[in-house]
Amino acid sequence: MLILHFIGLAMGLGTSFAMLFLGIAGSKLEPAKGREFMLNATAILRMGQIGIVVLLITGLYLMTPYWASLGEQPLLITKLILFIVLSGLLGVLSSKARKARKGDAEAHMKAMVPLGRLILLTALGIVVLAVMVFR
Numbered sequence: 001m002l003i004l005h006f007i008g009l010a011m012g013l014g015t016s017f018a019m020l021f022l023g024i025a026g027s028k029l030e031p032a033k034g035r036e037f038m039l040n041a042t043a044i045l046r047m048g049q050i051g052i053v054v055l056l057i058t059g060l061y062l063m064t065p066y067w068a069s070l071g072e073q074p075l076l077i078t079k080l081i082l083f084i085v086l087s088g089l090l091g092v093l094s095s096k097a098r099k100a101r102k103g104d105a106e107a108h109m110k111a112m113v114p115l116g117r118l119i120l121l122t123a124l125g126i127v128v129l130a131v132m133v134f135r
C-alpha cells in the first residue's frame with residue numbers, strides 16, 4: 001500500500017512540477033499561442049486528480065494503525081488538513097481550466113498561475129510533514 005501511496009504521490013506531485021515547467025515554456029511563447037499551449041497542457045490535470053484519489057484510498061488504508069493515536073499527533077492532523085486544502089485547491093484549478101477551455105480563457109487563466117504555485121507548495125509541505133511524522 002505504501003508503494004501505491006508513492007505512485008499516487010508521483011502522479012500528484014509530478015503534475016504540479018509538469019504544470020510549473022509547462023508554464024515556464026508557455027510564457028516564452030507569444031501571449032495567444034502561450035494561452036493555447038497552456039489550455040492544452042491542462043489535460044495533464046487529470047493525472048493529478050487520479051494521483052489525489054490514489055493517495056486518499058491508500059492513505060486511508062495506511063492510517064489503520066494510527067487512527068487511535070491521531071489525537072496525539074498534531075503533525076499527522078496537519079497533514080490530513082493540508083490534504084483537504086490541497087484537494088479543494090485542485091478542484092478550483094480544474095474548474096477554472098474547464099471554464100477557460102469553454103471561453104474567455106484569458107480571464108480564467110490569470111488565477112491559475114498562483115493557484116498552481118500554491119498547490120505545489122502545499123504538496124511539498126505534506127511530503128515534509130509525512131516524513132517528519134513517520135521517520
Ligand code: HEM
Nearest residue numbers: 009012055056059060062063083123126127130131134135
Ligand atoms: C498529497 C497528499 C499526500 C502526500 C504528498 C503524502 C505523502 C506521504 C509520504 C511521503 C509518506 C511516506 C513517509 C515516510 O515513510 O517517511 C506517506 C506515508 C503515509 N501517508 Fe501519506 N501522503 C498524502 C496523503 C495521505 C492521506 C490522505 C492519508 C490518509 C488519509 C495518508 C496517510 C499516510 C500514512 C498512514 C502513511 C504512513 C504509512 C506507514 O509507513 O505506516 N497520506 N505519505
